[in-house]
Amino acid sequence: MKYRIVFVLTPAFDPNAGGVQRTTFKLGNYFTNQGHEVAYYSFSVGGHTECQYGELFHSRQPGGCSNRENLNYLEEVCVSFNPDFVINQMPYDYPITERLGKLKKTHDFILLGCLRNSLFSVVNNLEKTMQEMLPDSLFKLFNNPVGRKMALERHKYLHRKSLKHILSNHDRYILLSPPNNKELKYFVGDFMQEKVLAIPNSIPEVQDEPGEKEKIILHVGRLNDDQKRSDLLLPFWKACKDRLLGWKFVVVGDGPYMAEMKEQISQQKIDRITLKGFQKPESYYKKASIFMMPSAYEGFPNTILEAQSYGCPVLAYKSYDALSWIVNDGTDAFLTDPYRVDEMADSAVALATNEKERMKAQSAALVNAARFTIDKVGEQWEELFGHLADV
Incomplete structure (x- = not known):
């Protein structure tokens, strides 16, 4: 019909x-x-x-x-x-x-x-x-x-x-x-x-395999400090960057918090972080090894599943009930209590420094994304x- x-x-x-x-x-x-x-x-x-x-x-x-x-x-x-x-x-x-x-x-x-x-x-x-x-x-x-x-x-x-x-x-x-x-x-x-x-x-489709990944932690989203909690991005990176030598933090997106982030990065001389502004995210998902999202709430976090469809395991906060249904904590995602920046940083370090577990989580991300x-x-x-x- x-x-x-x-x-x-x-x-x-x-x-x-x-x-x-x-x-x-x-x-x-x-x-x-x-x-x-x-x-x-x-x-x-x-x-x-x-x-x-x-x-x-x-x-x-x-x-x-x-x-x-x-x-x-x-x-x-x-x-x-x-x-x-x-x-x-x-x-x-x-x-x-x-x-x-x-x-x-x-x-x-x-x-x-x-x-x-x-x-x-x-x-x-x-x-x-x-x-x-x-x-x-x-x-x-x-x-x-x-x-x-x-x-x-x-x-x-x-x-x-x-x-x-x-x-x-x-x-x-x-x-x-x-x-x-x-x-x-x-x-x-x-x-x-x-x-x-x-x-x-x-999501439109899921990649057959994670592909060639780089030492990149990625965030994609509108930059604001209420719903998206963009104010937690820099504290997260500062808490883990010295334990992740050779890794970079890439932020794709724009919004009212962008100017504040630029100012803090300049004043505090925070290294190995790049603000890309508004871009189509697909090429960034493809390169990233880990995806992080600090949102306080989401109706449905499209970027999480988009990232998983390219083989990116996810770091996020247990700040809204739907998330625990959308991802599987401990396999394709690693969820921490809101808004424990130190715990999320520890999860990032654990995943980034254990290649075997990271590759396992990347494959699990593809399997989970296929549901959607x-x-x-x-x-x-x-x-x-x-x-x-x-x-």
């Missing part, structure tokens, strides 16, 4: 610009190759790359989903394209979910909402979130057990309200991993559990489409 599918997203259609965009591109490519008709609607006016797999529509006025005219154009596109399925990549954006929820009542399509980040991003990082959101005076006032409990209860109330709105308006709510369901139940209990399932993100190829993940989407079309 062939279907007509519309993806809805707020950022520009550019697979190199972020995880949501990359996931949308990969799925659109897969669905098109399976014979489905695919369209995309972005709420960004510009910044799009050429659309090779399907038809791209985008807002014609600024203001994103806050502009009623852009919502009207989304509705116009959906009515004209007449989809069987609409995949809402932005279910937390109230105007989008509200408009699509109403539209599906008068037009015969199935609305799928996709979780694209951890539901516990605040719960597991409450104090840091409060510090970023509150003025210094209020943070000092509320940064105590009573204040943190009040902040958590307020967050739980507001998040519960958002999640119930999402579940009520979508026919299915697709999480990124089974552990996300535990997070979901923390907020809404068993509310509309019959609508909930998990389908992970995918686009063909295997795409089959899960096809099964979902078939099931819902028959209901």
Whole structure:
């Protein structure tokens, strides 16, 4: 059975610009190759790359989903394209979910909402979130057990309200991993559990073997100090570099923390570290022997599996539940307590200085990554489409 599918997203259609965009591109490519008709609607006016797999529509006025005219154009596109399925990549954006929820009542399509980040991003990082959101005076006032409990209860109330709105308006709510369901139940209990399932993100392919590796520890990601914890990159390297003579630390990515990193490297004269800025990461995965990621939380850490698909074992923190489902601690990944830089540095040294164990971990990384190829993940989407079309 062939279907007509519309993806809805707020950022520009550019697979190199972020995880949501990359996931949308990969799925659109897969669905098109399976014979489905695919369209995309972005709420960004510009910044799009050429659309090779399907038809791209985008807002014609600024203001994103806050502009009623852009919502009207989304509705116009959906009515004209007449989809069987609409995949809402932005279910937390109230105007989008509200408009699509109403539209599906008068037009015969199935609305799928996709979780694209951890539901516990605040719960597991409450104090840091409060510090970023509150003025210094209020943070000092509320940064105590009573204040943190009040902040958590307020967050739980507001998040519960958002999640119930999402579940009520979508026919299915697709999480990124089974552990996300535990997070979901923390907020809404068993509310509309019959609508909930998990389908992970995918990687295009897995290399047959690790290939020729260099003495490189690699990090790929946006540089910020809240979610990505880029502030831990330099302390990590300083803690292990003197024990890893001949090794280099390569950082691929850009973001608001880049300037701070450059300044610290210069002032502290930190050697054997290279900041590459924004680059396509594939050639770096190919050369790297070890991949490290210090994130506080991720919906689904695409770069971890991309690195593993090139035979890179992973160093990361046990800071979000999904990670322990995605990788296998002690075989293809080595996880440490958040945010113990010294422990992660020790893991890096142990892996880098034991060639036999490192090669074993590199092979295990390839095996694990094979669970998430686009063909295997795409089959899960096809099964979902078939099931819902028959209901």
